[in-house]
Amino acid sequence: MDEKIKEVRTTVTLNSMQDRIKRTTYTLMEGTTTTFCQLEMVNGYSVWGMSACVDPSKYNQGLGEKFAYEDAINKLWPLEGYLLAEELYAKEKNA
Numbered sequence: 001m002d003e004k005i006k007e008v009r010t011t012v013t014l015n016s017m018q019d020r021i022k023r024t025t026y027t028l029m030e031g032t033t034t035t036f037c038q039l040e041m042v043n044g045y046s047v048w049g050m051s052a053c054v055d056p057s058k059y060n061q062g063l064g065e066k067f068a069y070e071d072a073i074n075k076l077w078p079l080e081g082y083l084l085a086e087e088l089y090a091k092e093k094n095a
Helices: 014-019 061-094
Strands: 021-028 034-041 046-052
Touching (some): 046 061
């Protein structure tokens, strides 16, 4: 019988984080240039990012969403790092 060996990850990558995103939602606060990005993760947890443009005449929806997404991803890095550390700790403890 062939057993599949689960490869142990040792790093967090942008791709690995993006693979754990279930849904991305953008919201523009009415009457403002503030854009929110919600990353709903596969486990149901949400991470929020935000961007704002000072000059309403220069607001660009695409850029607002891009910067809000980047802000949310930046908040996700430490969470995914902690998750990886816990996984490695549990594997070492149970070895």
